[in-house]
Amino acid sequence: MDLPFDELILQVRACQICAGVLPHAPRPVIQLSESSKILVVGQAPGRRVHETGLPFNDPSGDRLRQWMGVSRDVFYDEQKLAILPMGFCYPGTGKSGDLPPRPECAPAWRQRLLDQLRDIQLTLVIGQYAHAWHLPGAPQAVTDNVRSWRQFWPFIIPMPHPSPRNNLWLRRNPWFEQDVVPELQARVGEVLG
Template sequence: MQDGLAELSFEELVRQVRACQICADVLPMGPRPVIQLSECSKILVVGQAPGRRVHETGLPFNDPSGDRLRDWMGITRDTFYNEQKLAILPMGFCYPGTGKSGDLPPRPECAPAWREALLARLKEIELTLVIGQHAHAWHLPDAGRKLTDNVRQWRQYWPTLVPMPHPSPRNNLWLRRNPWFEQELVPALRERVAEVLG
């Protein structure tokens, strides 16, 4: 799918992404790519894939995970949903369905089809938040560590990239076991977000 995408205008590329049907036959609720971006976005948020509520509303992180993420970043909903400030490109753009222990992983077809072409257009990004194991695997390919180890090593990627756990309520146990995350990383993240958005 990447062939020829570089020649498209930004608007046409985004239009094609939003009309994507690559996984139509395997998505339980059909395709509805949920992304947010502008060529002047300053912060990139890389999540996993939309959940059911996000699929229904078409608004990324419009759920308890989003509330926690905005708190970690120290920003309001208005700021979060301002595409001039924040781009949101999950690893899979459509809701993949639910498995035994929560939502299924992002569809594997999505990132190879669109990711490089979209990232190449985001030339103003100063800070990338890499959230969850699937995002880590793509954006930190040389890390080769478990998610907790990647997050614990956040200073080695600072100040342009921050590996993070998923803000889902399902990760409450992880947060209790790793209090350093909210004690050390979150205050630094809030400061960096404020600096980038200036």
């Protein structure tokens, strides 16, 4: 059943699908408007984002905003940027970082929300779970997808996760910040006008 946009958002924010398996009460963290121009697709909120309810309100977000060349004000303007992770709630922590996005979230909500975003001109696809959904048929490895960024240009940019845990990846792949980031910044500026 197709709901009006505002009702759909209310349903998503009240979602309890994973209530029994999450380490905390569900708190879906999304940002979007029917007029959003850029879509940011991450993995799932981290602990700090869960606590504040503000997407990418952490060191990963600081780096992502730097890569994009935008201020916090622009980043958190839902008329400009939609932020729709693969999982909307904090999944908890595992042995080597946060757990993967819960598998129930995307089938329940993702396509219905994406269908409402008719003005998107650029999608930033961040990390392996986002790559798997948004880049069907692409190689499985994040590095391979990011290295092939030109094949998706100018509408989609596959990206590594901006987490400080990825500092080693960034040191091993300096071409990302040297070659891709300036193009990303120019494209973001073009889309946002």
